[in-house]
Amino acid sequence: MEYALFLGCTAPIRGKHYESTARKVCEILGVDVVDVPDFACCGFPLANASAEAAFLMAARNLAAAEEKGVGAMMTLCSSCAASQVHVNREIRSNRKVMDRTNEALAEFGKHYTGSIEVKHLARVLWEDVGVDAIKAKVKRDLSSLKIAAHPGCHYVKPGEVHDCFDDVEDPKTLDELVAATGATPVSYEDKKLCCGGAVLGFEEKTALAMAKQKLDLVKASGADAMVSICPFCSVMYEANQGKIEEAYDVEYGMPVLYYTQLLGLALGVPEKELWFRMNSVKPSEMLAKVVIE
Amino acid sequence: MILHICTCKGLIDVPASPDFGSDVTVEVSECLCSKEGRAAVEASLGDDRRLVLAGCTPRILERFFGDIDSEMVNIREQGVFLGKGWDGIETMIRGGIERARAAEPVEKRERKISKKSVLVIGAGVSGLESARWLGEMGHDVVLVEEDPFVGGTVAKLDRLYPEGTPNSHTLYPLVNQVAGNDHIKVMTNTRVENVAGTVGDYRVTLRTSPRGVIECVQCGKCVPVCPESPVDHGVPRKAIFAQETYPDEYAIDFEACTRCGKCVEICPAKIDLDEPAREEEIAVGAIVVATGLRNFPIANLSAYGGGKIDRVMRAIDYERQIAAGIIAPEKVLVVHCAGSRDDNYLPYCSRVCCLIGMKEAKLTKDRFPNAEVYLSYIDMRCYGQFEYLYRTLRDQAGVVFLEGRPSEIFERGDRVVVRTEDIQSGEYLELEVDYVVLATGFEPDRETLAMLGLPSDLDFPYGYTGTTLSPDSNPQGIFLAGAAAFPRGVLESVESAREAAAGAHAVLSKDVVTFRTPVPRIEAEVCASLHCRLCVPTCPYGALSVVDEEMTVDETLCMGCGICSVTCPAGANTLEAWEDEAILAEVEAVADEGSIVAFLCKWSAYNAADRAGYDRLDMPSELRVIRVPCTGRVDATMVAGAFARGARGVLIGGCYPDSCHYRHGNTRAVSRVKLLQRFLSELGVDESRLRLEWFGSNEGQKLVSVVREMSGELASVGV
Amino acid sequence: MITERELDKKFGLEVADRYGGEAIRRCFSCGTCAASCPVGRFDSRFNPRRTIRMVLLGMRDQVLKSDFVWLCAGCHTCSERCPQGVHIPDIMTALKNMATEAGYTHPTLAKQIDLLKDFGRVFEVEEYDNKRRVKMGLPELKLRCEEVKIILDKLGVNS
Incomplete structure (x- = not known):
């Protein structure tokens, strides 16, 4: 299993702890990761201005991965997954689209033949590594933890683009991944609710109201922490948690971990290397429930 | 060859002794379209059966000569009336x-109706009604039902829309009339395994599965001892049970029975858990298919919690649970169009679900006047008298109608949450209710239809039923009754069941049926050598199939459109009475330098030409009309033949999009004409010289305009 | 009131010609999208059903100059459920593109376009970031990507 690691824009700057722990768990679970310095933005935010330009940006990344000689690409961010998977699918399924794309890429000497498979990191863990293989490598007992998984939107939707690997109306794979660490995934209402990240730059109040709804429901579920697999979702629930608490005069203190941090914890990664200190809501209470040697 | 020319009582000037060559005997008469005319024509026919009738339009001539092999020439409407x-x-x-010279003689095809009894498949309300009428008419009927009791869906229901009358009103007298008629043999627990043969002589294999109860005194002792409680349409019963229809005996549901033997021990009569299944073959002359509806499985509707949330249920289960006193709802939402008009599930409207949904709302309010009842819909479809049900629900029952299709349904504690937009107020709405009723659509009984070789895919076979009793179809032996053809309510099912009975009666009451419509002739050797099967999917009626390696036409299904003939790349398939050679011969005889050759569909454009004649419109004299059954019958050689003779233009005139008499003949014509136009351009012929136009049967004026444009009289105005 | 003369009847067809807009005219206004929309739940200005209706009617300016046109989160909850196969998020993207082309670019988007042209990503990689990354054992990031600018310039995407 070898994947070009597509970092995207947000994770390597605002989610370094995500990137670091992702690399760590991949190493432990035998997923080889290759860096492609030539990767740039996946095009997702630019689609608002020009869907065509966004398409070419994603295609450019696919060409860069191919140039590197890797067969597959793995993203950390769900929106990166959505745009890279979607563009890849369009190019591979339509010869005309491929030709037109390559004409544009030729402008700077790039070319894409359609050889790359694209998946989100969590899908790689669920599909390629598998829940059983993860369970087999668990070293720490997390059974005392109740975790609210937030699958987010683009990890599974559009269903057709992602080969319907999960049920869009009842996504289960992230819960299964959480369960694989030994922690208990809690069910809560509106699990599919969007984090509002895509609206943040356009109407902050609305985006925060969306995130607040989820935090309310997660809090009510009695979860020790929330788990995310997308740096943008984490920005909404974690980085903006204080802002929401202030605006609505509420208190959550809800840690929002990246799934790779939780998984790393289960796999026995030294606590220091899980970078919990970089989480803006400190998961100290949660960690107190786990025996860390 | 005999040629009869009609002067139409002097309307048409015919010279003294018209000469059409030595081998053509000409007879001139005053009025062909009369009993006398028919007699004269019959008398003139000797050994040479080739016959040409020149007179009024075939629309009228066919009334008198439709069963005589002849070529008809319309010298009145499209001759003198158009100024010729x-x-x-x-x-x-x-x-x-x-x-006529180029045509092959058409043999009169008949089939003996050798078996006089009729099979009715399915003993729901439709099958019972068909059987009742056929029995009343004195036919011997075999009525088979897969379930242990007759009654079908209606027997499971509590009440019927629109008024909410108990099902007994309709069902009980009907069951009694059927069960009491000596002409009708009712076979429950029986499936049709196979059907062979054709109209007048079907051989049907029936399989009767064990009922388990051999003799029954209706003591009911078996019920309390039975340990199994399967759920039958929302309501539990025992694995041994009775139903208040027919027969008046208990039966065992062997899917639920564990063969514990407790019923056998207590039974004072006779139960046999090892009763064997029986097979038998019967022969019938006609078949009525009344297999009814299949409920759309709600488990497919994942956004609505279908199959996952107990309180989200099908209409039939909800109705039965209320009737059985299992539930007492205080707050209910009925969701219309659940999985209907939806590309992900059923793309069509099932017609009855709006009424079923409203019925559930009404019976909830009837039983529980204080219950809050909501009903969400995309469009309310309550045609005709059903509008009153809609009004009653709003006005008297106080049901709240919400315009908008719910987006998701989920559980919150022991309540069910529904999210929807109330479109009329523009508000986003969240409702918390006790129960959600999904008024889903219905699917056809694909297995039975497939076994009978009737065309059906996702959609119901209404294309087939549309032609079953059509006056221009060939005699059929299979008739669809009730909801088997398309979802129907009880009222309409009963009507359609009578229609099916009438159709079966029309066949069974004859000794011989005659085929009216021409069918394609297939040269087996040429066809077999190419083996392409291209024609099979082009038939709108599923009449073509390969039987024992040979392309076969089911004459009962064929409607004589000729679409398949044009598809055949080897020319091995040609429609009788409308052969390629015959049409081409006519084209070559009438087309000349500068003419406009028009292939006009007999259902639309040809009538428009008649209309132009009745209105005495100023039609360019260059027009040469070739009558065809459908634009889908026109092939490249016919068009090329016209151009080869110097035609200035070729017009193909047919029915407007979606209105083809043969479902999709005109769409076929569109793609063929496009190809032909490209081909013509390559040959240096201006592609505008080949035109395809649509006409209503009264659009004579449009035809005149188009022909004028093509003849260069008018600059194109783009009609 | 809006009079029929003020409507731009080509608007719907233009949207139908855009990527993902093909099925827009199949919409029968059932409201599934509006009831599914997580943005509309918290901000009544945004209603996908109403937006599509406005497009089909030809209310070009009312849509392209609106503030609601920017509010679709692109979560695809609606399109997964749409019974008529309308690709609602793609239509919203097309509308945002048309608004941008018409010069009504939202300031946030304009900023993102500038960042992309300068750095090839929507965040500038500062010296601090790479230092910090190295400290954490992560590879340094490239500071720029000229090729992204070439794509944007070629297609005339400007802030």
Whole structure:
């Protein structure tokens, strides 16, 4: 299993702890990761201005991965997954689209033949590594933890683009991944609710109201922490948690971990290397429930 | 060859002794379309059966001569009425003569109705009603039902829309009339395994599965001892049970029975858990299919919690649970169009679900006047008298109608949450209710339809039923009754069941049926050598199939459109009475330098030409009309033949999009004409010289305009 | 009131010609999208059903100059459920593109375009970031990507 690691824009700057722990768990679970310095933005935010330009940006990344000689690409961010998977699918399924794309890429000497498979990191863990293989490598007992998984939107939707690997109306794979660490995934209402990240730059109040709804429901579920697999979702629930608490005069203190941090914890990664200190809501209470040697 | 020319009581000037060559005997008469005319024509026929009738439009001539193999030349409506003199008329007649020369004789095809009994499949309300009428008419009926009791869906229901009358009103007298008729043999627990043969002589294999109860005194002792409680449409019963229809005996549901033997021990009569299944073959002359509806499985509706949330249920289960006193709802939402008009599930409207949904709302309010009842819909479809049900629900029952299709349904504690937009207020709405009723659509019984070789895919076979009793279809032996054809309510099912009974009666009451419509002739050797099967999917009626490696036409299904003939790349398939050679011969006889050859569909454009004649419109004299059954019958050689003779233009005139008499003949014509136009351009012929136009049967004026444009009289105005 | 003369009847067809807009005219206004929309739940200005209706009617300016046109989160909850196969998020993207082309670019988007042209990503990689990354054992990031600018310039995407 070898994947070009597509970092995207947000994770390597605002989610370094995500990137670091992702690399760590991949190493432990035998997923080889290759860096492609030539990767740039996946095009997702630019689609608002020009869907065509966004398409070419994603295609450019696919060409860069191919140039590197890797067969597959793995993203950390769900929106990166959505745009890279979607563009890849369009190019591979339509010869005309491929030709037109390559004409544009030729402008700077790039070319894409359609050889790359694209998946989100969590899908790689669920599909390629598998829940059983993860369970087999668990070293720490997390059974005392109740975790609210937030699958987010683009990890599974559009269903057709992602080969319907999960049920869009009842996504289960992230819960299964959480369960694989030994922690208990809690069910809560509106699990599919969007984090509002895509609206943040356009109407902050609305985006925060969306995130607040989820935090309310997660809090009510009695979860020790929330788990995310997308740096943008984490920005909404974690980085903006204080802002929401202030605006609505509420208190959550809800840690929002990246799934790779939780998984790393289960796999026995030294606590220091899980970078919990970089989480803006400190998961100290949660960690107190786990025996860390 | 015999040629009869009609002067139409002097309307048409015919010269003293018109000469069409030595082998053509000409007879001129005053009025062909009469009993006397028919007698004269019959008398004139000797050994040479080739016959040309020149007179009024075939629309009228066919009334008198439809069963005689002849070529008809319309020298009245499209001759004198359109200003043609004898020269023009003579050309038209020559066309008919050449066509007759090139045509193969059409044999009259008949089939003996050797078996006089009829099979009715399915003993729901439709099957019972068909059987009742056929029995009343004195036919011997075998009525088979898969379930242990007759009654079908209606027997499971509590009440019927629109008034909410108990099902007993309709069902009980019907069951009694059927069960009490000596002509009708009712076979429950029985499936049709196979059907072979054709109209007048079907051989049907029936399989009767064990009922388990051999003799029954209706003591009911078996019920309390039975340990199994399967759920039958929302309501639990025992694995041994009775139903208040027919027969008046208990039966065992062997899917639920564990063969514990407790019923056998207590039974004072006779139960046999090892009763064997029986097979038998019967022969019938006609078949009525009344297999009814299949409920759309709600488990497919994942956004609505279908199959996952107990309180989200099908209409039939909800109705039965209320009737059985299992539930007492205080707050209910009925969701219309659940999985209907939806590309992900059923793309069509099932017609009855709006009414079923409203019925559930009404019976909830009837039983529990204080219950809050909501009903969400995309469009309310309550045609005709059903509008009153809609009004009653709003006005008297106080049901709240919400315009908007719910987006998701989920559980919150022991309540069910529904999210929807109330479109009329524009508000986003969240409702918390006790129960959600999904008024889903219905699917056809694909297995039975497939076994009978009736065309159906996702959609119901209404294309088939549309033609079953059509006056221009060939005699059929299979009739669809009730909801088997398309979802119908009880009222309409009963009507359709009578229609099916009438159809079966029309066949069974004859000794011989005659086929009215021409069918394609297939040269087996040529066809077999190419083996392409291209024609099979082009048939709109599923009449073509490969039987024992040979392309076969089911004459009962064929409607004679000729679409398949044009598809055949080897020319091995040609439609009788409308053969390629015959049409081409007519084209070559009438087309000349500068003419406009028009292939006009007999259902639309040809009638438009008649209309132009009745209105005495100023039609360019260059027009040469070739009558065809459908634009889908026109092939490249016919068009090329016209151009080869110097035609200035070729017009193909048919029915407007979606309105083809043969479902999709005109769409076929569109793609063929496009191809032909490209081909013509490559040959240096201006592609505008080949035109395809749509006509209503009254659009004579449009036809005149189009022909004028093509003849260069008018600059194109783009009709 | 809006009079029929003020409507731009080509608007719907233009949207139908855009990527993902093909099925827009199949919409029968059932409201599934509006009831599914997580943005509309918290901000009544945004209603996908109403937006599509406005497009089909030809209310070009009312849509392209609106503030609601920017509010679709692109979560695809609606399109997964749409019974008529309308690709609602793609239509919203097309509308945002048309608004941008018409010069009504939202300031946030304009900023993102500038960042992309300068750095090839929507965040500038500062010296601090790479230092910090190295400290954490992560590879340094490239500071720029000229090729992204070439794509944007070629297609005339400007802030």
